[in-house]
Amino acid sequence: MNKALRLLSERFPDYESASTELLRLTSILELTKGTEVFVSDLHGSHETFENLIRIGFGTIEQIVDSTVSVDTSAQEKRELLSMIYYPQDTFELYEHRVDRKESLTRVVSNMLKVMNTLLGTYSMGRFNEVMTSKFDAVIWDLVNRNATNQGYVLSVIDNLFALHLENNIISDMAILIRKLSIQKLHVIGDIYDRGSGADLIVDQLIDHQECDVQWGNHDVVWMGAAYGSEACIANVLRVSLRYGNIGTLIRYGIHLIPLATFALKYYGDDPAIGFEPKTDDDEAMSDAEKDLNKIMHKAVAIIQFKLEGQLIARRPKFNMDSRLLLDKIDFDQNTIKINGEIHKLSSSFFPTIDPEDPYSLTHDEDELIFRLKKCFLESYRLQAHANFLFEKGGMYKVSNNNLFFHGCVPVDQDGDFIPVDLGRGQYQGKSLFDFLNQTIKNAWPIKVGENAEYSKDLLWYLWTGPLSPVFGKDKMATFERYFTSDQLLHTEKKNTYFSLRENEAFCIKLLGEFGLNSTDAIIINGHIPVSVRRGENPKKGNGKLMVIDGGFSKAYQAQTGIAGFTLIHDAWGRQLFTHLSHKEEIVAQSGYLNKFKKEDLSRHKKLHKVKDCPEGEVITERIDDLKDLLRSYQPASICLTSPKVSHIQQQVLN
Structure with a gap:
């Protein structure tokens, strides 16, 4: 048995545990690709972020449109969305309606349809991790029987009304739908400053089922x-x-x-x-x-x-x-x-x-x-939040042909990666990101000694240094802005990266540096607000790079002319949501009003499953390793004379 298999055998020490894991991974390959959401530059705008979480960053409305019956009126759809987003406020709309029970029964029925659609992206184990309601068993039962036994479902709903629990179950279903709508949340930097609720945003990120942060x-x-x-x-x-x-x-x-x-x-x-x-x-x-x-x-x-x-x-x-x-x-x-x-x-x-x-x-x-x-x-x-940022954060990340980092990769006028020596060796391009990533992560939890002092100073350099990938300017002209009136002294010159990213060839070169050679691969940045009001396009390099800083913070909205971007990557491809108003609210009689426009960036011909994505390739490699491990177990630990066992073995190994 080689070293890799020996390591794998420590986790799966026998045929049964290894085959169970293999079957679990094989089933995941057949799931629909989960929805990934990319946001950046939240800058402490907690109320805006709270609303984004509630609306599934714009995705829930799409799911409702594709799930509920074509006979459902626009008004009823709005009320359903209102109930999913803000159930406690929306209950007031139903309080004195003569058809309250019938209307809320339809709401529950439609919520079950939405939930059933969302479950197509989750394994049973992941779904159980998301469910946290005391009504989990009831909700699970209703979802599973909704398509096959309507009489049973209506009977349970009748009992919920009889026990005055309808508001409780609807509220918990709404929370579950919001959780299920976003499988992975990627925050591409700058959670802090400007607004006063950065810590409240981090609270929600910590609670999210799967979240990572690329440091700004x-x-x-x-x-x-x-x-x-x-x-x-x-x-x-x-x-x-x-x-x-x-x-x-x-x-x-x-x-x-x-x-x-x-x-x-x-x-x-x-x-x-x-x-x-x-x-x-x-x-x-x-x-x-x-x-x-x-x-x-x-x-x-x-x-x-x-x-x-x-x-x-x-x-x-x-x-x-x-x-x-x-x-x-x-x-x-x-x-x-x-x-x-x-x-x-x-x-x-x-x-x-x-x-x-x-x-x-x-x-x-x-x-x-x-x-x-x-x-x-x-x-x-603060220490708990810092722990989250050190552990779940990084300089960059690659996920399903998306390369994302906050600011830039330092390059010269010709687009060549600048060698950077910060006292611990010379690095450039991806190696610079890897060096910074490893040095910062290794510093936590707080340590003492020269390495710890260096890490503290390095974090400051990343905030303001001229070759910092998360800053990307020649200087931070703080002193000049406070104490001089010469506007030329206030100028902070951006790295050439920010002009070269308009060039498709440069973007392709950058993707290759990080190991992405697929024609479907793109780069996603934040950091520099996109001035939509002046005609700037968030798409750069013929669509190979997207800048999604659209001004979630009010302080930037006069510049951007919008209220933020959300990039969605789901089973059908990528979409860019442009949020036109950050202050959505429940409106009596007309239900929930949400203002955004959607643009398809890429569109698959068929619904993608996990096996169609790069993450599926990783899972397939794990499956192959497990098959090798199972073959090593087969002679010694399995009785080949048992027809039943031999049949199971053959299916697994095939």
Whole structure:
């Protein structure tokens, strides 16, 4: 027995266990391909994400349209969708209807049809994992008998009404349909910042049956903060205050009173011009709140620049000396020298900067960072969320001919992969992604020593570094935006990747770098919002690359002109959903109104099963290995004289 079979035999030590696994995998090949959903750049928009989960990211409406009877009216379909999405609100529509029982019975019947369709993508084991209701047995019984014994089903429904349990069973069925509608959820980065509900989104991702996250720069900076990187902590606090958004910090138990006390002591008389919070109209702050927010914002920004300067000095291989700006300030003239040119500063108030040693923290700053770091490290909720991101996250992923990552692959003007040396060897293209992925994942749980310190600094580099694949710009011009008025200094030059991805040949080359040579393969990115309102198309490279950052966060919707993209890959192919309104709601009398438009990106001629997909090829390889293992078991552990056993063996091995 070779090494691979020996390893396999440790998991399946006898003929019975191995053959059972083989039969399980063989049955999975015949299932309909499950629905995969791709979203990106949620940016803390929890209410929007909650609604997306409820509507199955747009897929449930399609299933209802293809499942319910052609005689079902448009009004009845809307009410059915309302019941699936928001059952508690929709029950009110039925409360005083004279045909309440008959109407709700039809709702249950249609829900059973929808559920039966969805079950075609699930094995029994997976289905049992999804079911969590106390009515699971009843629901399972109804689904199985709905097509064959209507009398039995109606009898059970009558009893549910007699026991006043109809609302309970319908609510649980609605939850189950929503769960079944999405088999795999892929989040392509930037869960955090801008909106105030990032932690609430992570709660839902953790609860999802199968979810992965490809890290964005706004995710890695929070991961770094959870890991104890002081530079990342300062950035997380600054960005939260920049958008007047401290809800996530509060729920994580990050106490801001020490920062407020420090800011009042040193910046209390500073007008802090340029540090006003950027808030939505419906997130109004009082003048007193704005004033306190401004000085806290400026105080932590100065601390950030100091900590980043210290990090850049200890990591010369990061090649970020150009971001050392505090030592370029002429405090007497209130100017700064950048790229050989002198620029006037918009503020001359720097009470905590020592011109002789500008990157050193004052005693009070050092004490403040110590206390804040303690909060981040001791936040059970934040650490649990960081654990999810480290374990379920990654730099990239390949699934069923989809290559997806958040930002870019660093390339030069000719489209060649840039060799990147961050102090641990030189990497480029896929090898750079693999190096970053392995280094970050190996750092968790939190460790001590030089490798841990390097990982903390690497997470900060990914947030802001010029060759970071999740950032993709030559600099993060934070200091220039706060303290200079020259717009040229504010410019952040994107990596050439973002222009070259319009070229089909470049996209095909990139797919090949990651081992995807199928004509069906595509790349999926987020990171850069697609300005649909200005005519930009999310399809790049003749359809070989899709950018699905469509502005789920309200802050970006003025730029995008829409309310987000969802890319769906199901048994029929790929579809792009353009969400036209993020604020769907139950409307009395007319039922649920959901606004999106759908575009087919690819369409199969026939419904694809798992065996027709790349994941099916992986399963087939496992089946072949199991067959080899079974052959090795056959002579020693099976009595060949038994006709029954020999027949079973022959079927399995064939």
